[in-house]
Amino acid sequence: MKIVELIKSHRAKVGIIGMGYVGLPLSKVFSFKGFAVTGFDIDKQKVLSLNNNRSYIKHIPSSVIREMCVKYHFRATEHFSNLKQMDAIIICVPTPLTVMREPDLSYIVNTARSIRQNLRKGQLVVLESTTYPGTTDEVVKPILEETGLKCGKDFYLAFSPEREDPGNPKYSTEKIPKVVGGVNRISTDVAVLLYEQVVLRVVRVSSARVAESSKLLENIYRCVNIALVNELKMLFDRMGINIWEVIESASTKPFGFQSFYPGPGLGGHCIPIDPFYLSWKARQYEMVTRFIELSGEINISMPYYVVSKTMSALNERQKLLKGARIVILGMAYKKDVDDIRESPSLKLMELFLKEGARVTYNDPFIPSLPKLRHYKFSPLKSTPLSVKMLKKQDVVVISTDHTAYDYQWIVQNSSLVIDTRNATKNVRGYPERIVRA
Template sequence: MPAIQSEALKQLQTRLRSRDCHVGIYGLGYVGLPLALRFAEMGIKVTGLDIDPHKVAQLNAGNSYIKRITGEHIEDALNNGFSATTDFAQSTHVDAQIICVPTPLDQHHQPDLSFVTDTVDAILPYFREGQIMCLESTTWPGTTEELLKPRLEHMGFNPGSNCALVYSPEREDPGNPNYTTATIPKVIGGITESCLELGQTLYGLAIETLVSVSNTRVAEMTKLLENIHRAVNIGLVNEMKIVADKMGINIHEVIKAAATKPFGFVPYAPGPGLGGHCIPIDPFYLTWKAKEYGINTRFIELAGEVNHHMPEWVVNKVAEALNQHRKAINGSRILVLGLAYKKNIDDTRESPAVEIMQQLQNKGALIDYSDPYVPIFPNKRDYHFDLKSVTLTPGTIRSYDCLVLATDHDDYDYAQLQECSPVIVDTRNRFNGANIVKA
């Protein structure tokens, strides 16, 4: 790799290598906050920037708003020089600007990069030579080159000459006890080789394993492939579940048996649908971009269609379960267990549990939920429930006509739930018994 030529980037490399540098993290959510804490843990000065003043106030007071991150973690970071702010003018003081903001879909199921472009546009008035900008948000291949690079060039900056620009996709897996921000390998692609070299030095301060690729498009496509791989295989096993159910076959027994093959098979668990910010959304970033090249990604879109309809499958199973007890959904009291999109976390983004609640309510059900990680139903763009998590006692459980296990948190007393409920619709294969309906 050729040596960095410009004086501005040589000075940046020196600051990074000496660890006498200042990192800015933009977006303090499930991705940005753990990354900020990791840099702070390694003795790097970090400023977190977010447009939400409540988050900023919470962090500066030593409090956490993410269940798996404790107040002690925040206090340790503050003691190591971490601070949070809503003032984007602070961007001029940092050496690295790492962007970790959401990339959702709009109401037409099209990519919405407004959070990324708004963040970059807020940074640019304070951008200066000798800084490195890093995008971590999941997006379509070409975003860094086609949206970020021209914005920098319009302001007189030339990535690879007087500044650096890289793409390094986030790979956070909330609730996974085996991998942390520090230990998940980091894929990095640069606009130029000197940009890549600086990106390696930056992330090497906090991440144990770096995986360098030839350019930003490869890095962007890597993240999409990872999540599309999961989406397609989950769609496959969800479709297999429906077929097996119609044939009177236990799909979970099938998967367990198939998994004994020591090669050529990877087990995936069926469920009530896809949740989280990545798997339900990321495939559509590629399908949208592929149309620019005249390609229809039929395989990806079919998997998305299967997964999209799984909440409806669950609702139909609830109707069957209640019908066995001579009841209808309309007027029945139904308790949904688990609002988070996966177990043992508090993240409800794109959770299929919420769509199940909405569909049941639309059919006249009286809906409640219980989730030890989500005490109050969060604000959402498309769903509005004025609810708080129900405390589970034998009395409250018996008051419901049906329970729906949407998220199998380890905190639940499964024996008590089964003993006290007349019928449970189980989407996670945690129960067995006469009063259990598998969905």
């Protein structure tokens, strides 16, 4: 088979659709293994930026893009007719929820249609976007087969979930085992072969549906466990017990326990969204995914809890939330990343503003707030941290525990710190200024 020879010799042309947090690092991995990679995106700015050797993702330096372009001939394009020349096509487009919190497959469908127009015999197509079980078989395959070409005979189709942990230097893409499942056996064989060239371990599963489900299980597991500690945080707080100390001591159990940490809510492109892809699909089978619904409910309520703790802390100081000056430290959804998608800090900002507080923010990674789909804030820039700025605030809310922050200095210069991340655990003195929420 020609595709097998091309993959084995690294002469296969790889097209990656969606140059975002998943597609760009993947392009890097394939490029560095000697494959000719073309990155496809509908965002002209991203295409331009990549072709000018410029990165737009913090943890991928521009020098890497330059190396990809100059040494390994990586190119980005918005012209999807170039898909015809590709031997392997990997889809990494977004899978958000609609306003009704239902799966929005429009990106996958549009991409599949673009591929359909350019599909030819011998190509491998792999979907990497997180989605409900059955998407590859029931949505992508029929669109591609509208060409008259048959999956498993004329082209190959598989699903392989992405397990990127942005900002975690311990696990680079090549070191993370890659689950791969095709819609038929031959598709699995070809897709497994492709990924074996670039990652250390490929985990072969019996179908695309298993691969799709495995990604959802991973994320639902996190979502449910985070909700559990969030609920316990609220209970233990009422009982005067520090949840962080409880988790630390429980984590000394050498088996059967994994630590999860509470926070101001759930953020990122995956964990707040992916579980609801399965809830939606479950309804087709007359099942209700109660764990997912319950954990969603608890996690969504967390920013409201932080606001009510802030209100009580101000109340104790005979102050009102209305008119209070609040600075939120950290807008990114987790520490040391520049990604604000679904960040609970945004919800916090919205809730504080609704209560009439005067809200600003600081985040070393988010110099200004971009246009947001769900929030309508007036244009806002990160306020530089200074003693004067901190002293002016009625409340400093630590929403994201970036490593760059000097928490001792922050507490020393603030009158009230609402700490949602236990970031102040090593701060010496001033216990009366810190409220955990």
